[in-house]
Every structure is written in structure tokens, then in C-alpha cells.
Amino acid sequence: MMDDFLAKLAGIPGLVYVDAAAILRRAQVQRPVFHKTDFHWNDPAAFEVAREIVEQIRHKEGRAEPVWKHPLEIETKQFSGGIATFMPVFFPPSENGLFIKKSWTDPPDLSSFSKRGIYEYELHRKTPNGQLLPTMVVLGDSFFDGMTRSGLDIYFRSFYRVRWNGDLKISDSPPRCQRTRNTSSCSSSR
Secondary structure, three states: OHHHHHHHHHOOOOOOOOOHHHHHHHHOOOOOOEOOOOOOEOHHHHHHHHHHHHHHHHHHOOOOOOOOOOOOOEEEEEEOOHHHHOOOOOOOOOEEEEEEOOOOOOOOOEEEEEEEOOEEEEEEEOOOOOOOEOOEEEEEOHHHHHHHOOOHHHHEOEEEEEEOOOOOOOOOOOOEEEEOOOOEEEEOOO
């Protein structure tokens, strides 16, 4: 059923999609992609998907050079995830979880805001340049957290994150963005 859905997506002209399952299958040849004590993917797996999203958007924008610049650096940390903490035991099991070591520097012209209207957070570049991708609006759940911990948001002029919590209404619209050849501007009703 999923293969049929992906085939239909591939047949839609102009649609950009990322097959996260295929990326995870490739990555799991080298390392685990999910935690043992939590149902989430680990941050290195999310990194691989985040990088592919950025590069697909870069390609759609007609840019020849890769945009994603920072390498994947992995570190292990003692971790006890959500599955472990809900077990009926006095001492939940833990694991040596795979995490990302930050291999990038946050841009100095980044301004951020938390919890404004429907947005969990927003990031804006004060001095957008031609290297940045257009504004991105994401509606995601806890699986997207690993992608933001991977540095995905630093590649966009503006980045808006809405967390899916079931309370979101269609009338809670994302920012309206207009784009000209070299600039973009967004406004939102907050």
C-alpha cells in the first residue's frame, strides 16, 4: 500500500517529497536508526532526513551547489526513553543512545521567538542572503524535533514551527509569504 502511495507521489509533476523510509533503510546498514528504549528515531537518523529535505528544496529552487554544509558527527549518551519510563519497574532500562554532536555554528544574525500564536517557535535571519532557502513552515510532532536538533532551520530565511497537538484549526493559518526573485517577506496574524 505504501509503495503504491509513493509511486503516485512520484507521478505528480512538480511535487517534491522525501521518502524517509528509504533513507532510514540505507542508514540502518551502518548504525541503528531507532532508540531501543523509545519509539522515536534517533537524531543521526533524523539528520539524514533533514539533510535530504534541505537538498530537495535546494534542487527545486534550481541551485546547483549543495546548501547543507555541516557534517554528521555522532556521539553516544546514556538515555532512557519514553517506552522505558512507562514500564512498571523501579529502575527503567537505559541504553547508549546515538545523538548528534553540534558541528555547525548558529548564524549571528538569527533572531528567534517562542510561543507566538500557533507557532512553537520562529527563526528569522536579519540579513537574508542569496545562499538561504525561502521561508519554511513546518507542522510536525516530536519526530521533527530531531531534525531541528540537526540544524535544518539555519538554512532558511525564516522558519516557522507549529507543533501538531490536535488543537490546531484550519483557520490558524501559517504566515502568508510573497516571493520575488531575490527576496521573500512573510506576515502572519498572531
